[in-house]
Amino acid sequence: MKTATSAQFIQLQPQLIDAVAEPVDEGEVLRYLGYPIGRTPNARIQEMLRLWIAEAQQRSRPQAAFVILPVLEKGNNRIRAQFAGGEVEFKGAIGQFLSVSELLIVFVATAGPNVETLASELMASGEELAAMIVNAVGAERAEAAEAAVIQRVHDQLRTIDYAPTLPYSPGYCGMAITEQQKLFQVFEGRTAGVTLTPSCLMQPIKSVSGLIGLAPAEVVEADISPCDRCEHRNCNMRR
Numbered sequence: 001m002k003t004a005t006s007a008q009f010i011q012l013q014p015q016l017i018d019a020v021a022e023p024v025d026e027g028e029v030l031r032y033l034g035y036p037i038g039r040t041p042n043a044r045i046q047e048m049l050r051l052w053i054a055e056a057q058q059r060s061r062p063q064a065a066f067v068i069l070p071v072l073e074k075g076n077n078r079i080r081a082q083f084a085g086g087e088v089e090f091k092g093a094i095g096q097f098l099s100v101s102e103l104l105i106v107f108v109a110t111a112g113p114n115v116e117t118l119a120s121e122l123m124a125s126g127e128e129l130a131a132m133i134v135n136a137v138g139a140e141r142a143e144a145a146e147a148a149v150i151q152r153v154h155d156q157l158r159t160i161d162y163a164p165t166l167p168y169s170p171g172y173c174g175m176a177i178t179e180q181q182k183l184f185q186v187f188e189g190r191t192a193g194v195t196l197t198p199s200c201l202m203q204p205i206k207s208v209s210g211l212i213g214l215a216p217a218e219v220v221e222a223d224i225s226p227c228d229r230c231e232h233r234n235c236n237m238r239r
């Protein structure tokens with residue numbers, strides 16, 4: 001049941017985050033590049049990282065849009081929420097990821113288009129490692145914009161001690177990529193510059209979208225991570 005206090009945090013109209021203050025996290029860039037945790041790149045790679053992280057950070061424009069919707073109904077495989085234009089029902093492994101949710105953050109976050117343009121130019125000129133670093137920075141910047149959404153909402157909900165669940169995105173862990181169409185529908189066009197192709201891929205490519213539940217912190221903490229119940233032992237997205 002949604003409490004009276006949580007209801008005041010419902011935001012049906014899209015909220016925009018148009019900048020991310022946090023600098024690029026080099027450890028995350030290395031993770032996207034596939035470096036094992038704790039392994040230090042050699043001096044040549046470190047110099048390339050320094051150069052191309054700085055350039056990609058300067059070209060990136062991390063942004064995000066989000067809404068906070070009231071959950072109307074949920075089951076093992078679906079969650080229904082209200083948005084400004086009516087009702088939306090997402091399908092997927094809801095029972096694993098969002099079963100405790102009283103409110104639902106729907107977000108889209110992006111690194112902006114210029115990072116992947118730079119990566120393409122580098123790739124075309126044969127600078128493959130530089131292109132990989134720039135692409136990794138793009139992924140990190142999109143995730144940083146998503147983190148900024150969670151931080152903004154966390155700050156807003158501090159007074160009622162609500163916490164976010166893990167994010168759950170179309171195309172992952174049992175949610176069809178076509179759920180993107182519903183996800184984008186709730187923004188009514190205000191998606192921080194991100195668009196969907198007919199095959200439901202996001203443009204710019206370095207973008208992330210998804211659902212995050214909100215519930216009392218003690219309920220979220222007591223909930224078992226969906227990854228702990230999952231049989232995909234070699235999944236590199238395990239959290």
Ligand code: SF4
Pocket residue numbers: 172173226227228230231232235236237238239
């Ligand atoms: S282990 Fe991987 S596939 Fe399984 S729930 Fe976690 S992220 Fe999804």
